[in-house]
Amino acid sequence: MTNQPATHGGAGVESLAEVLRRFAEERDWQQFHTPKNLAMALSGEVGELLAELQWLTPDESARVMADPVAGARVRAEIGDVMIYLVRLADVLGIDLVQAATDKLADSARRYPVEQARGSAAKAVDA
Template sequence: MVGASSNAALKDNLLSLQELAKKMDDFAKARDWDQFHSPRNLLLALVGEVGELSEVFQWKGEVQKGLPDWTAAEKEHLGDELSDVLLYLTRLADVCGVDLSQAALRKLAKNDKKYPVDKCRGSSNKYTA
Protein backbone atom coordinates (compact mmCIF):
# COMPACT_ATOMS: atom_id res chain seq x y z
CA MET A 1 0.00 0.00 0.00
CA VAL A 2 2.99 2.33 0.27
CA GLY A 3 3.04 2.61 -3.52
CA ALA A 4 -0.66 3.45 -3.62
CA SER A 5 -0.32 6.23 -1.07
CA SER A 6 2.78 7.54 -2.83
CA ASN A 7 0.89 7.59 -6.13
CA ALA A 8 -2.01 9.40 -4.45
CA ALA A 9 0.36 11.99 -3.00
CA LEU A 10 2.00 12.47 -6.41
CA LYS A 11 -1.40 12.84 -8.07
CA ASP A 12 -2.37 15.46 -5.49
CA ASN A 13 0.68 17.51 -6.51
CA LEU A 14 -0.09 17.42 -10.24
CA LEU A 15 -1.56 20.54 -11.75
CA SER A 16 -3.44 20.65 -15.04
CA LEU A 17 -2.76 23.40 -17.53
CA GLN A 18 -6.33 24.60 -17.00
CA GLU A 19 -5.74 24.86 -13.25
CA LEU A 20 -2.47 26.66 -13.86
CA ALA A 21 -4.17 29.10 -16.24
CA LYS A 22 -6.83 29.79 -13.58
CA LYS A 23 -4.17 30.40 -10.93
CA MET A 24 -2.36 32.78 -13.28
CA ASP A 25 -5.61 34.58 -14.09
CA ASP A 26 -6.44 34.94 -10.38
CA PHE A 27 -2.91 36.18 -9.69
CA ALA A 28 -3.14 38.83 -12.42
CA LYS A 29 -6.65 39.94 -11.44
CA ALA A 30 -5.72 40.31 -7.75
CA ARG A 31 -2.96 42.72 -8.78
CA ASP A 32 -4.99 44.50 -11.48
CA TRP A 33 -2.46 43.34 -14.08
CA ASP A 34 -4.99 42.25 -16.71
CA GLN A 35 -4.61 45.69 -18.25
CA PHE A 36 -0.96 44.88 -19.01
CA HIS A 37 -1.48 41.30 -20.16
CA SER A 38 -2.08 41.85 -23.85
CA PRO A 39 -0.94 39.03 -26.13
CA ARG A 40 1.94 41.19 -27.38
CA ASN A 41 3.16 42.07 -23.89
CA LEU A 42 2.92 38.49 -22.72
CA LEU A 43 4.81 37.26 -25.78
CA LEU A 44 7.60 39.76 -25.18
CA ALA A 45 7.77 38.74 -21.52
CA LEU A 46 7.91 35.09 -22.60
CA VAL A 47 10.77 35.82 -25.00
CA GLY A 48 12.63 37.59 -22.20
CA GLU A 49 12.18 34.58 -19.94
CA VAL A 50 13.42 32.23 -22.67
CA GLY A 51 16.52 34.45 -22.81
CA GLU A 52 16.98 34.07 -19.06
CA LEU A 53 16.55 30.30 -19.41
CA SER A 54 19.22 30.30 -22.13
CA GLU A 55 21.62 32.10 -19.79
CA VAL A 56 21.41 29.15 -17.38
CA PHE A 57 23.04 26.96 -20.03
CA GLN A 58 25.34 29.60 -21.49
CA TRP A 59 29.02 28.65 -21.43
CA LYS A 60 28.32 25.17 -20.05
CA GLY A 61 28.73 23.33 -23.34
CA GLU A 62 26.82 20.08 -23.66
CA VAL A 63 25.36 18.82 -20.41
CA GLN A 64 24.29 15.31 -19.48
CA LYS A 65 20.67 14.33 -18.99
CA GLY A 66 19.68 14.72 -15.37
CA LEU A 67 22.42 17.34 -14.91
CA PRO A 68 24.53 15.13 -12.60
CA ASP A 69 27.33 17.71 -12.36
CA TRP A 70 25.04 20.60 -11.38
CA THR A 71 24.62 21.82 -7.82
CA ALA A 72 21.25 21.87 -6.09
CA ALA A 73 21.26 25.67 -6.37
CA GLU A 74 21.89 25.51 -10.14
CA LYS A 75 19.05 23.02 -10.57
CA GLU A 76 16.72 25.18 -8.49
CA HIS A 77 17.62 28.22 -10.61
CA LEU A 78 16.91 26.16 -13.75
CA GLY A 79 13.55 25.15 -12.28
CA ASP A 80 12.72 28.80 -11.59
CA GLU A 81 13.53 29.84 -15.16
CA LEU A 82 11.66 26.89 -16.68
CA SER A 83 8.67 27.79 -14.51
CA ASP A 84 8.77 31.40 -15.67
CA VAL A 85 8.59 30.21 -19.29
CA LEU A 86 5.74 27.83 -18.50
CA LEU A 87 3.80 30.48 -16.60
CA TYR A 88 4.05 33.09 -19.34
CA LEU A 89 3.25 30.52 -22.04
CA THR A 90 0.20 29.36 -20.10
CA ARG A 91 -0.95 32.94 -19.52
CA LEU A 92 -0.46 33.85 -23.18
CA ALA A 93 -2.48 30.85 -24.34
CA ASP A 94 -5.27 31.68 -21.88
CA VAL A 95 -5.42 35.35 -22.88
CA CYS A 96 -5.55 34.29 -26.55
CA GLY A 97 -8.32 31.78 -25.86
CA VAL A 98 -6.21 28.76 -26.79
CA ASP A 99 -6.70 25.52 -24.87
CA LEU A 100 -3.03 24.66 -24.55
CA SER A 101 -3.71 21.06 -23.52
CA GLN A 102 -5.80 20.40 -26.61
CA ALA A 103 -3.40 22.34 -28.86
CA ALA A 104 -0.45 20.30 -27.58
CA LEU A 105 -2.27 17.00 -28.12
CA ARG A 106 -3.31 18.10 -31.61
CA LYS A 107 0.28 19.09 -32.40
CA LEU A 108 1.60 15.75 -31.14
CA ALA A 109 -0.83 13.97 -33.46
CA LYS A 110 0.34 16.12 -36.38
CA ASN A 111 3.99 15.42 -35.53
CA ASP A 112 3.24 11.71 -35.38
CA LYS A 113 2.11 11.86 -39.01
CA LYS A 114 4.84 14.29 -40.05
CA TYR A 115 7.63 12.19 -38.52
CA PRO A 116 6.72 8.53 -39.10
CA VAL A 117 8.81 6.17 -37.00
CA ASP A 118 9.88 4.08 -39.98
CA LYS A 119 11.39 7.14 -41.69
CA CYS A 120 12.70 9.10 -38.72
CA ARG A 121 13.87 6.64 -36.08
CA GLY A 122 17.42 7.38 -35.01
CA SER A 123 17.88 10.21 -37.52
CA SER A 124 18.20 13.93 -36.88
CA ASN A 125 17.59 14.74 -40.56
CA LYS A 126 14.62 16.93 -41.42
CA TYR A 127 11.52 14.84 -42.12
CA THR A 128 11.65 15.81 -45.80
CA ALA A 129 15.13 14.29 -46.28
Template sequence: MSSIAELTESLRAFASERNWEQFHTPKNLAMALAGEVGELLAEFQWLTPEQSAAVMQDPDLGPRVRAEIGDVTIYLVRLADTLGIDLVEAAVDKLAEAGRRYTVEAARDSAAKIGQL
Protein backbone atom coordinates in the same frame (compact mmCIF):
# COMPACT_ATOMS: atom_id res chain seq x y z
CA MET B 1 -1.95 22.55 -7.56
CA SER B 2 -1.27 19.92 -10.16
CA SER B 3 -3.13 20.73 -13.34
CA ILE B 4 -2.79 23.27 -16.09
CA ALA B 5 -6.42 24.26 -15.51
CA GLU B 6 -5.73 25.02 -11.85
CA LEU B 7 -2.59 26.96 -12.72
CA THR B 8 -4.49 28.91 -15.37
CA GLU B 9 -7.17 29.86 -12.86
CA SER B 10 -4.58 30.89 -10.26
CA LEU B 11 -2.71 33.04 -12.79
CA ARG B 12 -5.96 34.61 -13.97
CA ALA B 13 -6.87 35.47 -10.37
CA PHE B 14 -3.36 36.76 -9.64
CA ALA B 15 -3.51 39.13 -12.62
CA SER B 16 -7.08 40.20 -11.86
CA GLU B 17 -6.33 41.02 -8.21
CA ARG B 18 -3.59 43.36 -9.39
CA ASN B 19 -5.59 44.75 -12.33
CA TRP B 20 -2.89 43.52 -14.70
CA GLU B 21 -5.23 42.32 -17.45
CA GLN B 22 -4.63 45.69 -19.13
CA PHE B 23 -0.95 44.78 -19.47
CA HIS B 24 -1.44 41.11 -20.32
CA THR B 25 -1.95 41.58 -24.02
CA PRO B 26 -0.85 38.77 -26.32
CA LYS B 27 2.05 40.92 -27.55
CA ASN B 28 3.28 41.74 -24.06
CA LEU B 29 2.92 38.19 -22.83
CA ALA B 30 4.70 36.78 -25.89
CA MET B 31 7.55 39.23 -25.39
CA ALA B 32 7.79 38.38 -21.68
CA LEU B 33 7.78 34.67 -22.58
CA ALA B 34 10.61 35.20 -25.06
CA GLY B 35 12.60 37.08 -22.42
CA GLU B 36 12.15 34.28 -19.90
CA VAL B 37 13.15 31.66 -22.47
CA GLY B 38 16.30 33.71 -23.05
CA GLU B 39 17.03 33.64 -19.32
CA LEU B 40 16.55 29.85 -19.33
CA LEU B 41 18.91 29.52 -22.28
CA ALA B 42 21.52 31.63 -20.50
CA GLU B 43 21.66 29.03 -17.71
CA PHE B 44 22.70 26.39 -20.26
CA GLN B 45 25.07 28.56 -22.27
CA TRP B 46 28.60 27.14 -22.38
CA LEU B 47 27.69 23.91 -20.61
CA THR B 48 28.86 20.69 -22.19
CA PRO B 49 26.15 18.21 -23.21
CA GLU B 50 27.05 16.16 -20.14
CA GLN B 51 26.83 19.16 -17.81
CA SER B 52 23.48 20.18 -19.28
CA ALA B 53 22.10 16.67 -18.77
CA ALA B 54 23.13 16.79 -15.10
CA VAL B 55 22.14 20.40 -14.45
CA MET B 56 19.54 19.54 -11.81
CA GLN B 57 22.21 17.86 -9.67
CA ASP B 58 24.17 21.12 -9.51
CA PRO B 59 23.29 22.88 -6.23
CA ASP B 60 23.64 26.33 -7.81
CA LEU B 61 22.37 25.82 -11.35
CA GLY B 62 19.54 23.38 -10.61
CA PRO B 63 17.39 25.81 -8.63
CA ARG B 64 17.99 28.58 -11.17
CA VAL B 65 16.93 26.32 -14.06
CA ARG B 66 13.83 25.26 -12.12
CA ALA B 67 12.92 28.90 -11.43
CA GLU B 68 13.37 29.89 -15.08
CA ILE B 69 11.22 26.96 -16.23
CA GLY B 70 8.61 28.19 -13.76
CA ASP B 71 8.73 31.66 -15.30
CA VAL B 72 8.45 30.25 -18.83
CA THR B 73 5.49 28.12 -17.79
CA ILE B 74 3.70 31.04 -16.15
CA TYR B 75 3.97 33.24 -19.22
CA LEU B 76 3.07 30.43 -21.62
CA VAL B 77 -0.01 29.47 -19.62
CA ARG B 78 -1.07 33.11 -19.26
CA LEU B 79 -0.59 33.76 -23.00
CA ALA B 80 -2.59 30.69 -23.94
CA ASP B 81 -5.38 31.70 -21.54
CA THR B 82 -5.48 35.22 -22.94
CA LEU B 83 -5.78 33.83 -26.48
CA GLY B 84 -8.32 31.16 -25.51
CA ILE B 85 -6.01 28.28 -26.39
CA ASP B 86 -6.21 24.97 -24.53
CA LEU B 87 -2.53 24.15 -24.04
CA VAL B 88 -2.99 20.40 -23.72
CA GLU B 89 -5.21 20.26 -26.80
CA ALA B 90 -2.73 22.37 -28.79
CA ALA B 91 0.15 20.11 -27.74
CA VAL B 92 -1.78 16.92 -28.52
CA ASP B 93 -2.69 18.30 -31.95
CA LYS B 94 0.91 19.29 -32.63
CA LEU B 95 2.19 15.87 -31.55
CA ALA B 96 -0.28 14.15 -33.89
CA GLU B 97 0.87 16.40 -36.75
CA ALA B 98 4.53 15.63 -35.97
CA GLY B 99 3.71 11.92 -35.96
CA ARG B 100 2.30 12.20 -39.47
CA ARG B 101 5.27 14.23 -40.70
CA TYR B 102 7.97 12.25 -38.91
CA THR B 103 6.98 8.64 -39.25
CA VAL B 104 8.90 6.09 -37.21
CA GLU B 105 10.21 4.48 -40.39
CA ALA B 106 11.53 7.74 -41.83
CA ALA B 107 12.74 9.48 -38.69
CA ARG B 108 14.07 6.79 -36.36
CA ASP B 109 17.64 7.57 -35.22
CA SER B 110 17.68 10.79 -37.26
CA ALA B 111 17.67 14.43 -36.18
CA ALA B 112 17.07 15.58 -39.77
CA LYS B 113 14.32 18.06 -40.54
CA ILE B 114 11.35 16.80 -42.54
CA GLY B 115 12.70 18.11 -45.86
CA GLN B 116 15.99 16.28 -45.26
CA LEU B 117 14.45 12.86 -44.55
Protein backbone atom coordinates in the same frame (compact mmCIF):
# COMPACT_ATOMS: atom_id res chain seq x y z
CA MET C 1 -7.47 40.06 -2.11
CA THR C 2 -4.42 38.10 -1.15
CA ASN C 3 -0.76 39.06 -0.99
CA GLN C 4 0.42 35.64 -2.17
CA PRO C 5 -0.79 33.54 -5.09
CA ALA C 6 -2.74 30.44 -4.21
CA THR C 7 -0.65 27.32 -4.20
CA HIS C 8 -1.15 24.98 -7.09
CA GLY C 9 -2.24 21.52 -6.04
CA GLY C 10 -1.28 19.75 -9.26
CA ALA C 11 -4.80 19.82 -10.70
CA GLY C 12 -3.54 20.70 -14.16
CA VAL C 13 -3.02 23.50 -16.60
CA GLU C 14 -6.58 24.82 -16.24
CA SER C 15 -6.14 25.22 -12.50
CA LEU C 16 -2.83 27.01 -12.99
CA ALA C 17 -4.44 29.30 -15.58
CA GLU C 18 -7.14 30.22 -13.05
CA VAL C 19 -4.53 30.97 -10.36
CA LEU C 20 -2.59 33.17 -12.80
CA ARG C 21 -5.76 34.91 -14.00
CA ARG C 22 -6.73 35.71 -10.41
CA PHE C 23 -3.17 36.85 -9.62
CA ALA C 24 -3.27 39.30 -12.57
CA GLU C 25 -6.81 40.50 -11.75
CA GLU C 26 -5.93 41.21 -8.10
CA ARG C 27 -3.10 43.45 -9.27
CA ASP C 28 -5.03 44.98 -12.20
CA TRP C 29 -2.38 43.61 -14.54
CA GLN C 30 -4.72 42.16 -17.15
CA GLN C 31 -4.47 45.53 -18.94
CA PHE C 32 -0.78 44.74 -19.57
CA HIS C 33 -1.33 41.07 -20.42
CA THR C 34 -1.87 41.51 -24.13
CA PRO C 35 -0.84 38.65 -26.39
CA LYS C 36 2.08 40.74 -27.70
CA ASN C 37 3.36 41.63 -24.22
CA LEU C 38 2.96 38.08 -22.93
CA ALA C 39 4.74 36.61 -25.97
CA MET C 40 7.59 39.08 -25.50
CA ALA C 41 7.83 38.25 -21.80
CA LEU C 42 7.78 34.53 -22.65
CA SER C 43 10.60 35.04 -25.13
CA GLY C 44 12.62 36.90 -22.52
CA GLU C 45 12.16 34.13 -19.98
CA VAL C 46 13.17 31.48 -22.53
CA GLY C 47 16.30 33.57 -23.12
CA GLU C 48 17.02 33.54 -19.39
CA LEU C 49 16.61 29.76 -19.36
CA LEU C 50 19.00 29.48 -22.30
CA ALA C 51 21.52 31.66 -20.49
CA GLU C 52 21.59 29.14 -17.63
CA LEU C 53 22.59 26.36 -20.05
CA GLN C 54 24.51 28.33 -22.67
CA TRP C 55 28.12 27.50 -21.84
CA LEU C 56 27.58 24.03 -20.40
CA THR C 57 28.73 20.99 -22.30
CA PRO C 58 25.99 18.55 -23.35
CA ASP C 59 26.93 16.31 -20.40
CA GLU C 60 26.94 19.22 -17.94
CA SER C 61 23.54 20.38 -19.19
CA ALA C 62 22.14 16.86 -18.70
CA ARG C 63 23.35 16.94 -15.07
CA VAL C 64 22.47 20.56 -14.25
CA MET C 65 19.74 19.61 -11.78
CA ALA C 66 22.29 17.74 -9.64
CA ASP C 67 23.88 21.10 -8.77
CA PRO C 68 21.67 22.67 -6.08
CA VAL C 69 22.44 26.27 -7.07
CA ALA C 70 22.35 25.92 -10.86
CA GLY C 71 19.42 23.51 -10.64
CA ALA C 72 17.41 26.02 -8.59
CA ARG C 73 18.04 28.71 -11.21
CA VAL C 74 16.99 26.41 -14.07
CA ARG C 75 13.86 25.36 -12.15
CA ALA C 76 12.94 29.02 -11.51
CA GLU C 77 13.40 29.93 -15.18
CA ILE C 78 11.29 26.97 -16.30
CA GLY C 79 8.65 28.15 -13.83
CA ASP C 80 8.72 31.61 -15.41
CA VAL C 81 8.42 30.11 -18.90
CA MET C 82 5.45 28.01 -17.79
CA ILE C 83 3.73 30.98 -16.18
CA TYR C 84 3.96 33.15 -19.28
CA LEU C 85 3.03 30.30 -21.63
CA VAL C 86 -0.06 29.38 -19.61
CA ARG C 87 -1.06 33.03 -19.24
CA LEU C 88 -0.63 33.67 -22.99
CA ALA C 89 -2.69 30.62 -23.88
CA ASP C 90 -5.39 31.66 -21.41
CA VAL C 91 -5.60 35.19 -22.82
CA LEU C 92 -5.85 33.78 -26.36
CA GLY C 93 -8.36 31.09 -25.38
CA ILE C 94 -6.06 28.23 -26.40
CA ASP C 95 -6.29 24.84 -24.71
CA LEU C 96 -2.59 24.10 -24.21
CA VAL C 97 -3.01 20.35 -23.86
CA GLN C 98 -5.12 20.16 -27.01
CA ALA C 99 -2.68 22.38 -28.92
CA ALA C 100 0.23 20.13 -27.89
CA THR C 101 -1.75 16.98 -28.70
CA ASP C 102 -2.64 18.34 -32.14
CA LYS C 103 0.98 19.34 -32.79
CA LEU C 104 2.25 15.91 -31.73
CA ALA C 105 -0.23 14.21 -34.07
CA ASP C 106 1.01 16.42 -36.92
CA SER C 107 4.64 15.64 -36.04
CA ALA C 108 3.86 11.90 -36.00
CA ARG C 109 2.47 12.28 -39.53
CA ARG C 110 5.47 14.31 -40.74
CA TYR C 111 8.04 12.09 -39.00
CA PRO C 112 6.96 8.46 -39.32
CA VAL C 113 9.01 6.17 -37.09
CA GLU C 114 10.39 4.12 -39.97
CA GLN C 115 11.81 7.26 -41.64
CA ALA C 116 12.72 9.42 -38.65
CA ARG C 117 14.15 6.98 -36.11
CA GLY C 118 17.67 8.11 -35.14
CA SER C 119 17.64 11.05 -37.55
CA ALA C 120 17.53 14.77 -36.73
CA ALA C 121 16.70 15.67 -40.35
CA LYS C 122 13.95 18.25 -40.80
CA ALA C 123 10.78 17.10 -42.54
CA VAL C 124 10.54 18.26 -46.14
CA ASP C 125 6.84 19.19 -45.95
CA ALA C 126 7.24 21.66 -43.09
